[in-house]
Amino acid sequence: TSQVVTLLDLGFSNQGTPLHGNLHIRSRPNVPTGDLHPQEQALRAALGDRLQVAKANLAAPLPGLFLTAAAPGQLALEGRWSGFSAGLLTYALTQYLWDATAGTALSTVLAQTGSSIKRLSGANQELDAGGTLTRDGNSPYPLVPAERGADGVLWAAPEPGKSLRLWAGGLPPSALSYYSAGSLWETVDTPEPILLRVQGRDGLLLKVLPVADGVSIEPGQRAQERVRLLPRSVGLTIALDSSLDRIERVDATSAFTAAKVSLVAAGEQSADYLFGKRQGGETTVAAVSLSDLPNLPNLPNLSDLPNLPAVTGQPDIPSTQPVLDMPSPATTANGKYGLFYPGRVPLGMEISTADEAVKTAVNRLTPQLRSLFAMKLLRLTVNASTSRLSVRAMLEQVAPTAAQTAARALPVVQQETASIPVRLGNKRTNTAGVESGAPVPAGSTLRYRLQNAGDQALYGILIGLDNSGQAIALPFSTDTDPPPLLPGAGLALPAEPAPGWVVPNVPGLAEMFLVLSVAPFSRTLAGLPIAPGAKPRQAIALANPLDVAQSILQDLHDATSTDSAWSSSFANDIYALDVTRWATLHLMYRVEATT
Secondary structure (H helix, E strand, O other), rough: OOOOOOEOOOOOOOOOOEOOOOOOOOOOOOOOOOOOOHHHHHHHHHHHHHHHHHHHHOOOOOEEEEEOOOOOOOOOOOEEEEEEEHHHHHHHHHHHHOOOOOOEEEEHHHHHHHHHHHHOOOOOOEEEEEOOOOHOOEOOOOOOOOOOOOEEEEEEEOOOOOOOOOOOOOOOHHHHHOOOOOOOOOOOOOOOOOOEEEEEEEOOEEEEEEEEOOOOOOOOOOOEEEEEEEEEOOOOOOEEOOEEEHHHHHHHHHHHHHOOOOEEEOOOOOOOOEEEOOOOOOOOOOOOOOOOOOOOOOOHHHHHHHOOOOOOOOOOOOOOOOOOOOOOOOOOOOOOEEEOOOOOOOOOOOOOOOOOOOOHHHHHHHHHHHHHHHHHHOOOOOOOOOOOEEEEEEEEOOOOOOOOOOOOOOOEEEOOOOOOHHHOOOOOOOOOOOOOEEEEEEEOOEEEEEEOOOOOOEEEEEEEEEOOOEEEEEEEEOOOOOOOOOOOOEEEEOOOOOOEEEEOOOOEEEEEEEEHHHHHHHHHHOOOOOOOOOOOOOOOOOOOHHHHHHHHHHHHHHHHHHOOOOOOHHHOOEEEEOOOOOOEOOOOEEEEEOO
């Protein structure tokens, strides 16, 4: 049968250490040595003879789908989060399958799983797929029978009358680590949704109880997130890389403690970032220029989706407006020490010169910690798999002129909420090749395309760090009474035919968040440094990114509390976010500097 999936979440390459940044390597550190027992030698000879006979059969592709965690020569990595650990492939594929629906194309499964892995590891690990099913990327994934996705499943209570156990493997790990008691879930497979309140968490398991008395729930029922409660008191955690010697660790600990940052040893606990020494070749990535591309395949255009009109309903911007053209900083990331994502992918910001001491390097970094803290808060809101809003975002690399763009647009990153297939008749966009972390040459021109496929008007803001480490924000409108993105409408940032966003000439990762809500971001807009007479949809450099991120969470909290019968039960020290009223999409891409 071809309806089988074989998954090997391990690798055959190692670098002589069990760690890669703050991630564990899933391969043997060395090859065992010694002499085989005579009986084992005889068995090996017999198996060799049988192997020769079966050689013809072994040459054929494996049946079904065969997945390995990493391509040849790459590392297979494992992450550790709050209370549990998992291979990146296992966790990424599990999360995606929980929100996938029947008829999902195999190419979509592979592309989205690869995107999730890259968001966790950077470009150090790429999913490798083989087997008979990969010959037809449009064939459905063989093990997805559900018509509607879910975020977890209910287990039996350990004792009668005790709380149920809800396995929450469909939630993003960043949010799960800070999941607060009082969060709400609801069942999927019952005639009417049954509301469940979270009592506590143990790793991937949530302890839940029905909100209403006398409700009967059977084990095996699937559930979806409804209201996410997050603490207002969240800190930044940085892991110290194993490459640092004892004196360097002591100096770094002293400096980071003064900056009120929590520190852990690499590989022991989950961390937001990694501090360590830079190594040669860490900023080198492959990139493709539009001028070097052969004829591109016919990838879908957002304006061509079924039942959705073309981009309309938004104010025009003159084609001469220099939207999103950010200056390139003079520094380059080539110092002795650096900050990295957990998978040892360097951040674009420069923090150290070649001969600088650890304390001096960390002190130079202190102003940037607020930007990194802001990114952490925004990661807590990511909910592409749980949001009930139907939205899609794509980042495109475009040619410099409008005439060339129409024929030469190259998708770089695409994200969408899990409810999109329901709105579009279970038809996901074929996203093969559209993966987070895709490399972009510096100097490229980029444009974001957004689509509101739901039935509610939405307000939004794009915020994040560009590849130079500069915090930027791009609200849909700078008006005090902003117009919403109407149901069925689309939006281009910047608006066509205006020029796109020119990428700074700095190697590194860009990390952006598209945050949307059914209510305006009033508090956020009031705190943005918008100059009088500023044109709409223009990037704003942020000197106070942490304040802006906190304002975004407060606006999302206000959107929940104004329309929730249970809002009075929420504590004052939390943010309450209703998945029916907000969506956050996480978009990342790599930039290769040009000479």
